[in-house]
Amino acid sequence: MDLTERNRLSDNIVHKLRKAILLGEFALDEHLREPALAERFGTSRTPVRDALMVLIREGFVAKLSSGRVVVQGISSEDITNLYEVRFILESHALAAWAKQIERLPLQPLKNCFERMNLNFVRSGEFSELDMEYHEQLIRLAGNKSLLQSWLGIGETIHSILEITNQGYPRGEQIVQDHSKIIEFLDRNKIDEAVATLKQHLYEGQMTMVETVEKLKKLKTHSTNP
Amino acid sequence: MDLTERNRLSDNIVHKLRKAILLGEFALDEHLREPALAERFGTSRTPVRDALMVLIREGFVAKLSSGRVVVQGISSEDITNLYEVRFILESHALAAWAKQIERLPLQPLKNCFERMNLNFVRSGEFSELDMEYHEQLIRLAGNKSLLQSWLGIGETIHSILEITNQGYPRGEQIVQDHSKIIEFLDRNKIDEAVATLKQHLYEGQMTMVETVEKLKKLKTHSTNP
DNA sequence: TATTATCTAACTGTCGACAGTTTAATAAAG
DNA sequence: CTTTATTAAACTGTCGACAGTTAGATAATA
Structure with a gap:
């Protein structure tokens, strides 16, 4: 394979x-x-x-x-931009999935969630599983271009997370959100799923902005003699 | 420069x-x-x-x-996917522009339209100007990631157009649509602008699907002995 | 001293070559 | 005749080198 x-x-x-x-x-x-x-x-x-x-x-x-x-560097505004696009892509994926005559199965998403639920202590794998969950979400739409666009954004975000990652203080919250989204999709409550996703991504964005700002200050002090 | x-x-x-x-x-x-x-x-x-x-x-x-x-090749479904993503990106650009406290100026979009309006007979440049118009539309949002995602889609579409282009039979219609979108934006009628854009892109999609299907049939006949 | 011209050093785009690995073809075994 | 083992050709990733061009330093001019 x-x-x-x-x-x-x-x-x-x-x-x-x-x-x-x-x-x-x-x-x-x-x-x-x-x-x-x-x-x-x-x-x-x-x-x-x-x-x-x-x-x-x-x-x-x-x-x-x-x-x-x-x-080019990464500013807070860049992160906001990144998450703005990420949200419109992911929310569209849910909407597109809901509109399908024969919906793609939720199983891959659920499988990913289960693995995350078990290993969510080990922060190393957690970041990977988090991104994989969102990738599975995108895949629900069955749209190659959507996936390709998302991968560009997703890989960038993932690489930033990988470096700024402080051990996932919001780990439990993240798992809970992922669980809620799956439940909503199961019950065909798309608007609620999108709303949860929006809040979920917004919190991720805030955390990342904070972390990057901290990094920037750290840098300013260490270089100013 | x-x-x-x-x-x-x-x-x-x-x-x-x-x-x-x-x-x-x-x-x-x-x-x-x-x-x-x-x-x-x-x-x-x-x-x-x-x-x-x-x-x-x-x-x-x-x-x-x-x-x-x-x-990988390009199927009709691929084109549909491509245009689906293109629409959500471009419509989001208009919505994001409308939400700005200090909106970016429409002038670049208008300038591009004027050039297109003058040269729309010369099909060679027309394709370039068409894409540039839509790029300017995306730029209105002032979102670097949005632009980057769109460029991926846009370049792919442009390269397909470049090859399958039969001389832009819809040239006048395209110019007219572009003009309408600018007018709607000027009058702050965002929903109408998005609706026009949707129809505009849908027609582009249909034309491209047809053209690619023709190409495919042509190929099948010429290779079947 | 500020500005332009000249020159040198260095960088990017491109090339051909090599080594490990993979595929495809051939041979051996069931 | 099908399946497995073996071999050979070919491909990808990597390397060092070269040439045209560009950027920065130095010199010349105002």
């Missing part, structure tokens, strides 16, 4: 570069040079180039038409 | 590969081999790899975890 999952060097570089950008290691609009990055990560330029293409798509960096790649 | 626009070989390859896939030159799930493509386009493998990464993002091909890149 194609589980090979070869580890490419670029994957590792993507991960580390995202972290470095989020932690404010680079200044805004700073030019990221491929040779310097290649030396930093102990590779040739090829995996660095591949990694930069991924980060361009995710919006962490931007490519000027001159070819230069510059750091 | 950064107008350099260097021509990379990969851009050319992206264009030609998209066209080949849409015209049905490759079978579904066919394996695209980098060396073969490199020879076909008279380049080394590097620009081919870069081009494939773009096509992966656009959904024309998919990368298996083994590293293989396989052709």
Whole structure:
């Protein structure tokens, strides 16, 4: 079933570069040079180039038409934007699912929830399961483009969570919300499911904004002599 | 203002590969081999790899975890999906713009419309201007993530239009719709603007589905001996 | 000193090559 | 004749190198 999952060097570089950008290691609009990055990560330029293409798509960096790649950084407004789009995509998924003549089964969503419910203490896996739950939610719509758009947003959010994650203080709340959404869907109460989702995402957004703000202050102090 | 626009070989390859896939030159799930493509386009493998990464993002091909890149093709359902997402993004842009305390100016949208209104005979530029109009519409929301998500959808749609384009039989209707949307926005009639947009996109979707179906039939006949 | 011109160093896009791995083909066994 | 084992060809990921171009430093001019 194609589980090979070869580890490419670029994957590792993507991960580390995202972290470095989020932690404010680079200044805004700073030019990221491929040779310097290649030396930093102990590779040739090829995996660095591949990694930069991924980060361009995710919006962490931007490519000027001159070819230069510059750091974009993540502001509170960016996070608000991100969650705004995330909500319209996910709420549309629920609405689209409800409109289907033959609705796709809720089972994958439920299975994911069960795994999360059991392991919700282990914060490492929790973040993955949280995102997987929302991905399953999107998949309910059976719309390839919707999934593709969501993956762009979802991966960005996930990578931010991965780094800023403080151990999921809201773990129990999250599990409870996920449970409520499934119940509402089961009972065909779509509006209630969407409302729960909205509140759920809003809280996630607030937490992330706070965390990123903290990080930013931390950075400002440590660099101001 | 950064107008350099260097021509990379990969851009050319992206264009030609998209066209080949849409015209049905490759079978579904066919394996695209980098060396073969490199020879076909008279380049080394590097620009081919870069081009494939773009096509992966656009959904024309998919990368298996083994590293293989396989052709995905475009079905009528794919187009429906594409337009469904496009509509929720664009309609959200209008709603978000309307909610702003200090609304972004409509001028860029109007400027784009004027250029389209003048040149709408020249079908070559028309396609570009049509997409630019809708991009300006998205920009009204002032949401970076929304724009990024839309660009993914928009570029895919644009590339399909570019190839299947039969000379824009609906040109006048399109210009008229664009004009109506601007008027509605000017008068703060958001619901009407969204309704016009919905009808506008629906007609675009129908045209594209028809065209792609025609292409498919054409292909079936020419390959069946 | 401010501004323009020149030059050098460095970067990006591209190339060909290599190594490990995977696929496909062939041979061996049931 | 089908299924498993073996082998060989080919592909992907990675590397170092080169050339044209760009950015920044230095020199020249006002």
